């Protein structure tokens with residue numbers, strides 16, 4: 140079957156570079172998950188400090204002193220600083236992931252009707268949708284976060300809500316950031332989806348209408364299933380951007396990955412080490428995200444569509 | 447008895463008059479073959495029947511009532527359409543291409559839709575390919591799915607817009623044969639085609655369109671052997687040279 144072989148051919152391509160890659164992903168996510176579990180429940184059960192590093196930081200320190208002034212000593216000194224910083228960085232990573240995932244998901248929910256309106260709406264609704272996307276895409280994300288955080292009293296309003304900042308619900312600054320990212324991402328995703336919808340052949344719509352489907356049914360049953368598939372590469376891009384742009388939340392005091400590492404660095408002045416820690420984690424997230432999106436793309440692939 | 451009637455139909459795009467007062471009727475069970483040079487308005491004429499294009503003036507009546515007095519989607523269910531480049535739903539299997547309309551337009555349950563779609567695919571000889579996606583089908587198979595998809599809506603009339611023009615010559619036969627079966631079963635058909643074999647053997651009548659006007663109309667033998675108009679004769683002779691008069 141030609142279908143199976145095309146799909147399988149692509150599996151090979153995506154998993155190419157194989158073992159090392161999966162090993163790296165395994166270590167990366169393994170460490171993150173163990174760390175989270177330890178902080179949330181493990182430390183409590185074991186009666187330990189949830190902020191205690193799981194890596195042998197003290198050993199690193201001793202080795203660093205032993206080989207002080209040599210390259211090996213430098214390496215262990217780096218490992219010690221990194222090991223010390225990791226608990227906080229990993230906590231921040233959780234927030235980074237939450238911000239990104241929620242912004243992507245909620246952004247998509249807003250982006251789909253927005254894109255459909257841009258392509259198939261009436262003159263007024265189309266203009267409104269265009270206005271929204273252009274306004275959001277035309278202004279800096281950081282400015283949008285500032286407007287939400289300082290300009291509107293959003294943060295004060297959120298603080299009044301009973302559940303904010305408790306348990307798994309992020310504190311108000313993070314919620315403001317989340318709202319900002321949702322708004323911002325919805326505009327960018329709408330733009331990706333709009334162009335994907337427009338690349339659906341006109342004949343597909345004509346055929347839908349000719350069968351007797353209403354305009355809305357045609358959009359829902361024919362244009363969206365095809366357009367959203369065409370949109371996946373753009374969507375993966377947006378996910379990668381969002382992972383990195385989520386660091387802007389640091390500027391409105393959200394303790395995500397970048398803020399955590401930056402704060403530690405301003406305490407111990409080990410800027411290089413902490414940038415490496417943040418950089419490696421961002422890289423791990425970005426590479427995981429593209430691998431995941433590659434998977435999704437294969438999963439929903441249909442022979443002959445968008446190849 | 448007249449099923450479909452064009453009454454002084456006018457249609458223009460900007461300055462250009464594409465249909466310039468077309469009037470004729472198609473009897474129930476008839477196979478009306480429309481021929482004419484490129485740009486003469488053949489596709490436009492078909493698209494007017496299911497209101498993919500709205501006409502400027504005149505009227506089109508189906509079964510005695512104006513198509514403009516009916517619900518648009520209901521009209522389209524009653525008028526099946528087959529396209530030159532198939533226009534199969536690219537993300538759906540052959541089966542799903544047929545069930546989509548059954549479920550969403552005719553309101554069948556999933557089981558009913560699948561059973562009915564199987565019948566229609568069998569009718570066009572494609573039961574085996576039910577689970578294939580359009581990209582996995584040959585042109586002839588695609589077009590037969592296109593026909594099954596239209597038939598599944600239980601239409602009163604079928605419109606074919608050059609159904610074999612995009613096919614490799616060796617695949618034309620399988621599509622023509624399905625169309626011929628349909629004609630024999632009494633389906634009313636309005637067919638734009640340059641497939642002269644089909645026209646000679648199956649058409650009840652041939653209609654020659656040129657420049658948005660109906661030039662000549664009559665039984666195929668008459669137009670082939672004794673056309674009234676010079677233009678008709680020239681056009682048909684050229685077509686026969688190009689596409690052959692071989693009965694497939």
Ligand SMILES: Nc1ncnc2c1ncn2[C@@H]1O[C@H](COP(=O)(O)OP(=O)(O)OP(=O)(O)O)[C@@H](O)[C@H]1O
Nearest residue numbers: 459460462464482483484485486487488489490491
């Ligand atoms: N949507 C449209 N907008 C503007 N002009 C159009 C449109 N559709 C068709 N036309 C014009 O109308 C005229 C008739 O087109 P039509 O497609 O009906 O011709 P046709 O007889 O089917 O030709 P062909 O044999 O090439 O398919 C052509 O000149 C074409 O350029």
Ligand SMILES: [Mg+2]
Nearest residue numbers: 488489490607
């Ligand atoms: Mg045409």
